[in-house]
Amino acid sequence: MSLIFVLNGPNLNLLGKRQPEIYGRETLADVERDCASLARELGHEIRFHQSNREYEIIDWIHEARESAAGIVINPAAFTHTSVAILDALNAFEPPVIEVHISNVHKRESFRHHSFVTLRADGVIAGLGTEGYRLAIRRIATLIAASAAG
Numbered sequence: 001m002s003l004i005f006v007l008n009g010p011n012l013n014l015l016g017k018r019q020p021e022i023y024g025r026e027t028l029a030d031v032e033r034d035c036a037s038l039a040r041e042l043g044h045e046i047r048f049h050q051s052n053r054e055y056e057i058i059d060w061i062h063e064a065r066e067s068a069a070g071i072v073i074n075p076a077a078f079t080h081t082s083v084a085i086l087d088a089l090n091a092f093e094p095p096v097i098e099v100h101i102s103n104v105h106k107r108e109s110f111r112h113h114s115f116v117t118l119r120a121d122g123v124i125a126g127l128g129t130e131g132y133r134l135a136i137r138r139i140a141t142l143i144a145a146s147a148a149g
Protein backbone atom coordinates (compact mmCIF):
# COMPACT_ATOMS: atom_id res chain seq x y z
CA MET A 1 0.00 0.00 0.00
CA SER A 2 1.30 3.46 -0.95
CA LEU A 3 0.35 6.95 0.11
CA ILE A 4 -0.90 9.43 -2.52
CA PHE A 5 -1.15 13.12 -1.65
CA VAL A 6 -4.07 15.04 -3.20
CA LEU A 7 -3.39 18.79 -2.90
CA ASN A 8 -5.78 21.62 -3.69
CA GLY A 9 -5.10 25.32 -4.03
CA PRO A 10 -7.02 28.52 -3.31
CA ASN A 11 -10.80 28.82 -3.48
CA LEU A 12 -11.31 25.09 -3.98
CA ASN A 13 -12.82 25.02 -0.48
CA LEU A 14 -15.79 26.74 -2.18
CA LEU A 15 -16.24 23.92 -4.71
CA GLY A 16 -19.95 23.27 -5.28
CA LYS A 17 -20.88 26.87 -4.39
CA ARG A 18 -18.39 28.80 -6.52
CA GLN A 19 -19.30 29.31 -10.22
CA PRO A 20 -21.08 25.93 -10.47
CA GLU A 21 -21.56 26.49 -14.21
CA ILE A 22 -17.76 26.15 -14.49
CA TYR A 23 -16.80 23.89 -11.58
CA GLY A 24 -19.95 21.82 -11.03
CA ARG A 25 -22.02 21.11 -7.91
CA GLU A 26 -19.85 18.50 -6.23
CA THR A 27 -18.13 19.74 -3.07
CA LEU A 28 -14.48 19.18 -2.17
CA ALA A 29 -15.68 16.80 0.55
CA ASP A 30 -17.40 14.74 -2.18
CA VAL A 31 -14.15 14.72 -4.18
CA GLU A 32 -12.18 13.62 -1.11
CA ARG A 33 -14.63 10.81 -0.36
CA ASP A 34 -14.53 9.51 -3.94
CA CYS A 35 -10.72 9.72 -4.16
CA ALA A 36 -10.34 7.90 -0.84
CA SER A 37 -12.66 5.09 -1.85
CA LEU A 38 -11.03 4.66 -5.27
CA ALA A 39 -7.53 4.68 -3.73
CA ARG A 40 -8.64 2.02 -1.22
CA GLU A 41 -10.04 -0.08 -4.09
CA LEU A 42 -6.63 0.19 -5.81
CA GLY A 43 -4.81 -0.77 -2.61
CA HIS A 44 -3.60 2.72 -1.69
CA GLU A 45 -4.34 5.48 0.75
CA ILE A 46 -4.70 9.24 0.26
CA ARG A 47 -3.82 12.32 2.25
CA PHE A 48 -6.16 15.10 1.05
CA HIS A 49 -5.50 18.81 1.71
CA GLN A 50 -6.72 22.21 0.58
CA SER A 51 -5.27 25.62 1.36
CA ASN A 52 -5.65 29.22 0.30
CA ARG A 53 -2.02 29.81 1.37
CA GLU A 54 0.85 29.05 -0.99
CA TYR A 55 3.31 28.17 1.79
CA GLU A 56 1.02 25.44 3.16
CA ILE A 57 0.92 23.73 -0.23
CA ILE A 58 4.73 23.95 -0.41
CA ASP A 59 5.02 22.46 3.10
CA TRP A 60 2.75 19.53 2.11
CA ILE A 61 4.89 18.87 -0.98
CA HIS A 62 7.95 18.78 1.31
CA GLU A 63 6.11 16.38 3.62
CA ALA A 64 5.24 14.22 0.59
CA ARG A 65 8.99 13.85 -0.11
CA GLU A 66 9.22 11.81 3.08
CA SER A 67 6.13 9.66 2.70
CA ALA A 68 4.27 9.76 -0.63
CA ALA A 69 4.51 7.64 -3.76
CA GLY A 70 2.76 10.28 -5.87
CA ILE A 71 1.01 13.65 -5.86
CA VAL A 72 -2.24 14.69 -7.53
CA ILE A 73 -2.37 18.48 -7.47
CA ASN A 74 -4.90 21.09 -8.49
CA PRO A 75 -2.93 24.24 -7.70
CA ALA A 76 -5.95 26.39 -8.79
CA ALA A 77 -4.87 30.01 -9.39
CA PHE A 78 -1.33 29.24 -8.15
CA THR A 79 -0.96 27.14 -11.33
CA HIS A 80 -0.51 30.32 -13.29
CA THR A 81 1.68 32.24 -10.84
CA SER A 82 3.74 30.01 -8.58
CA VAL A 83 7.39 29.34 -9.32
CA ALA A 84 7.66 28.32 -5.64
CA ILE A 85 5.21 25.42 -6.08
CA LEU A 86 7.05 24.37 -9.26
CA ASP A 87 10.37 24.42 -7.35
CA ALA A 88 8.88 22.31 -4.53
CA LEU A 89 7.53 19.77 -7.06
CA ASN A 90 10.92 19.66 -8.76
CA ALA A 91 12.31 18.44 -5.43
CA PHE A 92 9.78 15.57 -5.38
CA GLU A 93 10.77 12.52 -7.44
CA PRO A 94 7.71 10.23 -7.71
CA PRO A 95 4.86 10.86 -10.21
CA VAL A 96 2.94 14.15 -10.24
CA ILE A 97 -0.38 14.59 -12.04
CA GLU A 98 -1.82 18.10 -12.47
CA VAL A 99 -5.61 18.36 -12.46
CA HIS A 100 -7.93 21.17 -13.49
CA ILE A 101 -11.67 20.73 -13.19
CA SER A 102 -12.36 23.20 -15.99
CA ASN A 103 -10.81 23.27 -19.45
CA VAL A 104 -8.34 26.06 -18.76
CA HIS A 105 -7.41 26.22 -22.47
CA LYS A 106 -10.95 27.26 -23.35
CA ARG A 107 -10.85 30.11 -20.83
CA GLU A 108 -8.98 33.43 -20.39
CA SER A 109 -5.48 33.46 -21.89
CA PHE A 110 -3.84 33.96 -18.44
CA ARG A 111 -5.08 30.44 -17.58
CA HIS A 112 -3.30 28.90 -20.58
CA HIS A 113 0.12 28.99 -18.93
CA SER A 114 0.96 26.62 -16.09
CA PHE A 115 4.25 26.62 -14.19
CA VAL A 116 3.33 23.21 -12.72
CA THR A 117 3.08 21.64 -16.19
CA LEU A 118 6.88 22.00 -16.46
CA ARG A 119 7.10 19.27 -13.78
CA ALA A 120 3.88 17.27 -14.14
CA ASP A 121 4.05 13.77 -15.62
CA GLY A 122 0.50 14.25 -16.89
CA VAL A 123 -2.17 16.94 -17.02
CA ILE A 124 -5.94 16.51 -16.90
CA ALA A 125 -8.16 19.51 -17.69
CA GLY A 126 -11.83 19.93 -18.42
CA LEU A 127 -13.04 16.53 -17.23
CA GLY A 128 -14.79 17.96 -14.18
CA THR A 129 -14.14 16.44 -10.77
CA GLU A 130 -13.80 13.05 -12.49
CA GLY A 131 -10.31 14.29 -13.37
CA TYR A 132 -9.20 13.62 -9.78
CA ARG A 133 -10.26 9.98 -9.96
CA LEU A 134 -8.56 9.53 -13.33
CA ALA A 135 -5.40 11.05 -11.86
CA ILE A 136 -5.50 8.62 -8.90
CA ARG A 137 -5.82 5.73 -11.38
CA ARG A 138 -2.83 6.98 -13.36
CA ILE A 139 -0.69 7.40 -10.23
CA ALA A 140 -1.63 3.84 -9.20
CA THR A 141 -0.55 2.59 -12.65
CA LEU A 142 2.78 4.42 -12.34
CA ILE A 143 3.33 3.10 -8.80
CA ALA A 144 2.71 -0.46 -10.05
CA ALA A 145 5.06 0.07 -13.01
CA SER A 146 7.86 1.36 -10.81
CA ALA A 147 7.37 -1.52 -8.33
CA ALA A 148 7.67 -3.96 -11.25
CA GLY A 149 11.01 -2.29 -12.10
Ligand code: DQA
Binds near residue numbers: 100
Ligand atom coordinates in the same frame (compact mmCIF):
# COMPACT_ATOMS: atom_id res chain seq x y z
C1 DQA B 1 -8.73 25.50 -11.81
C2 DQA B 1 -8.48 26.47 -12.97
C3 DQA B 1 -7.71 27.70 -12.49
O1 DQA B 1 -7.46 28.58 -13.58
C4 DQA B 1 -8.53 28.44 -11.46
O2 DQA B 1 -7.80 29.55 -10.95
C5 DQA B 1 -9.02 27.57 -10.36
C6 DQA B 1 -9.42 26.19 -10.65
C7 DQA B 1 -9.61 24.31 -12.23
O3 DQA B 1 -9.67 23.35 -11.46
O4 DQA B 1 -10.25 24.34 -13.29
O5 DQA B 1 -9.17 28.01 -9.23
O6 DQA B 1 -7.48 24.98 -11.38
